[in-house]
Amino acid sequence: MSMTITEKILARAAGKNKVVPGDNIWVNADLLFTHDICGPGTIGVFQSEFGKKAKVWNPDKIVLIPDHYIFTADKMSHRNVDILRDFARAQKIRFYYDPRTKAYRGVCHVALPELGHIRPGEVVFGTDSHTCTHGALGAFATGIGNTDAGFIMGTGKLLVKVPETLRFVLDGKKPDYITGKDMILRIIGDIGVDGANYCAMEFRGEAIAALGVEERMTICNMAIEAGGKNGIIEPDKKTIEYVLARTKKEFEPVRGDKGAKVAKEWHYDVSKFEPCVAEPSLPSNYAPAKKRSKVKVDRVYIGSCTGGKLADFVMAAGILKGQKVKIDTFLVPATTEVAEGLIGTSLDGKSLVEIFAEAGCLPIAPPSCGACLGGPDDTFGRTKGKEVVVSTTNRNFIGRMGSKNAPIYLASPLTAAATAITGHITDPREFMHE
C-alpha cells in the first residue's frame, strides 16, 4: 500500500515496512536540538531521570544552539547559556554554538539548515514548536517539550503517533508581490488555528516548486500556527543542491508514493492571491493588506525564523531602496550568515545594509530571536506600551512581543517594508512598478 512522505520517513525511522495514520511507533531520532530556554529544563529532566553521571545516547546527534535570550543583561539568561556550555563540555557534544565565540550562529531554525544539520528523509526533534520549519527540506521535523527531549537525550527514541496528512496544492504562476508568507497566512486563514491539529501539512504544486528553499521554510515554519504536527515539502533539485552545498554526510531522500491516501486536499491558484496580514491576535485572522490601509502603524519588525532570512531582507530591500521609512523599523537578521549576507548582497550596486541605512531603518541588531517572543525587558524591539506593530514573525498573540496592549499584525517582508514607508498597512504593489 502506498504511503505519504511523512508516513514513509516515520516507517523507515521505526524499522517498519508500513505505517498508517494513528499507529504509535518508537522512532529513532537523527537529530535532537535544544536552545537556551528549553535546554536547561531538558538537561534537568535527563539528569534527574537517567542520573547525574549518565551519558547522552549520541553526542554527535545532539545540537545545543543558544538563540533566544542572548543580547541581554538578564542574569538568568546568561546562567542558562552557561548550563548548555557546561553540559556540552561534559558530554563531548561538538555541535554547541557558543554566543561568546565565533561559533555563535543565531536562530536555530535558520542556522540548522545553513549548517547542514537538516537532511531530507531524516527525523528531527527540537524543543521548539517551530521545528516544523525543517520539513521544507523534506525531513520529518516536529516540536517537543523538555520531558520528551530528555527522554530522547537518553534513548535516541521517541514514541510518535503517525499523523494523518492534509495536502495543500498551490498551483498557478506566483506573482512577484506574493510571498511564502502570504501563502501560509491565506491557508491558516482558511483552516483556522486548529485546522491541522495533530496532522501533517504537506505543501506541493507549481507555486511551491517556484519558491526557493528559504521561502519554503517560511511556509513549513507556520504549520504549527494551524496546529500541524509537521509541515513538509518533498525534496526536489533545489532542495538537494541546497543540502549538498552544506553537508558531506550521506542522506537518502524520501518522496511520497503515487496514490498515497491523504485525509483531505485543498487546491489553490496562487496567481489570484493578495498580499495580506493576520490581524491581532491570532495568525488565522486573515485580511488583504489593501483592505486594512486605514490601520495606522507605529513600528515595523523584520526578523525571526519566519521572516529574518536573507531572502526576506532582499525582498524588504527591494521595496525600501530609494525610499524613506516613516516609522521605527527594526531589523533583526536570524543568523550570523544572514547578517553577513546583508553586507555581501547588493541590489543595483548598493548593499542591503546601505539600502536600509539610507531608508532610515534603525541600526541592524545582532542575530537572535529578538523581540519575536518579547524576551527579557531589555530586548531590542520589545513592545512596551500600545505600539501597533507590523511584523514578519509568526505569532500575533496577546503580549507576544512584550506588551499586552500592543497589537501585532503579521505580514510578509514586502508588506512590512511598504508599511514602514507609509506608516499605515500598505499593499506592497504600491511600491512595485515593473
Place this chain on the structure above:
Amino acid sequence: MNKKNTVITGKVYVLTDNVDTDQIIPAKHLTLVQTKPDEYRKLGSLALSGLPESLPKFVKPGKDKSEFSIIIAGRNFGCGSSREHAPVALGAAGVKAVVAESYARIFFRNVVATGDFYPLEARKRICQKFKNGDSVEIDVDAGRVVNTTTGASFELKPIGAVADVIDAGGIFGYARETGMIRQKATTKARKPAKKKCCCCCE
C-alpha cells in the same frame, strides 16, 4: 503514582478558545528551569499571568499557588509554543485538571509526558456553563464533570490509553513500566504493565 478512582474537586477558573502558551506563561519568564525547586514554585506563581488585564488574576499577587485547582476552557487550549513551562506552571500553581473542548497537540503531549495533571476533554462546549469560583467535581473514571454550584452535569470523552501514561506518572514512568527503559536505581522495580500502549503519544 496511581490515580485510579480519582475524584477531583475544587474551584474553577473559566476560559474560552485559543488560550495560547504566551498567555499561560509569558516568554520573559522562560528563563526559569522547571527542575530547580525554587524556580518551579516561581513558575506556579506566574501561571496564566499573560491573560488580558480585563480577566481576574489566576494567582493572587504574592502567592505561589492559585485558589483555582480546575480550569474549564474552550477549543485549542495551549496553542502556540512547545514550552513545557506552560503545563509545568499550571501544575505548580496547583491545577489538578483542565477540561477543554480540545487541546493544541504539543501542549497536550507535554501534559501527558510530564503527568502533571489530567488533560480532559468535554464531549461538547461547556465553558459557558461555568462561572469563576463555581465548585466543581470531576469523576475521572466515570467521565463526568459536575458544577456543584449549579448542579449541572456534563460528560467527558474517555481518556483512553493516555490514562496509562498519566497514571504511570508520565512518559518516563510509562517507559519503565513497559520495559522500554530501565528502572531508576532508587525506585523499586514494578511489574511491567500488561497493556500495550495504543494512543499515548498524543
